[in-house]
Amino acid sequence: MLPPELLRHIRHIEIRSRRTVNDILAGQYESVFRGSGIAFEEVREYQPGDDVRTIDWNVTARMGHPFVKRFREEREQSVVLMVDVSGSQQFGTASRWKNEVAAQLCALLAFSAVKNNDKVGVILFSDHVEHFVAAAKGTSHVLRLIRDVLYFQPAGRGTDIPSALGYLRRVTHRRAIVFLLSDFLTTGYERPLRIAGRRHEVIAVRIVDPRERELPPGAIFELEDAETGQRITVDTASAAFRRLYADLATRRAEQFQKLCRSANVDVIEVCTDGRYEDPLIRYFRRREIHIRH
Secondary structure, three states: OOOHHHHHHHHHHHHHHHHHHHHHHHHHHHHHOOOOEEEEEEEEEOOOOOOHHHEOHHHHHHHOOOEEEEEEEEOOOEEEEEEEOOHHHOOOOOOOOHHHHHHHHHHHHHHHHHHOOOEEEEEEEOOOEEEEEEEEOOHHHHHHHHHHHHHOOOOOOOOOHHHHHHHHHHHOOOOOEEEEEEOOOOOOOHHHHHHHHHHOEEEEEEEEOHHHOOOOOOOEEEEEOOOOOOEEEEEOOOHHHHHHHHHHHHHHHHHHHHHHHHOOOEEEEEEOOOOOHHHHHHHHHHHHHHHHO
16 A cells, blocks of 8 residues: 555646646547557448448348448557666656656556557566566556556666567567657667567657756766766866767767667657656647648
């Protein structure tokens, strides 16, 4: 049983997420992520105006007058939220830590999915897969996922995206919508990401903190790698050093964007100091415009 303050936190996320989904995201989600195909529904008598290509000739021959096949769109899909829970996610110099932003984004995506009758599941990973919840529907299921993303205590500190994508391949047998939420401060995942991008519709959600983009001037910082524990001390009085740091961050972001384009993977970038729903809304709107044209 969760303590009351944690339950209130989850309830707050639920209320805010539902409002955003109902007001903005639900229609965009449905138009952006369409069903995966069509399924046979029934055979009925031919009516004037029906497409003659849908005539069921076997039934027509048997009954002595025309019958047509009717189909419906397979609307139901599976959404998988792959969430990095490594040590670097327990970091934030703005109003929220990365893992809290991840939980809030997962809430928006999960409520959007279940509102459109899709199933949603979660894979939590660090340097190995820590936790898996199979895709299902319903509000209580979504609330469980939010709780897991927020309060799960991982055993590992590192990040292994390839092993997480390999696990996804083993547990997901049909094409799915996959949101991969991480800061992507690791290497060696290029080929697995390309393979996943061919099999599924993958969206990489890169969660960053302002201090990972630039450092404030005139201060001495002790920086610790949350995954390895390694520490260094830096003096940001040097404008040249701050410029080098910012240039490296920009180059890393550009390389990540380039990799995702080559892997047929969309990118959403979310910063811990802003409104986390805004980048998601902008992404849905861009995709909606692209699909229409």
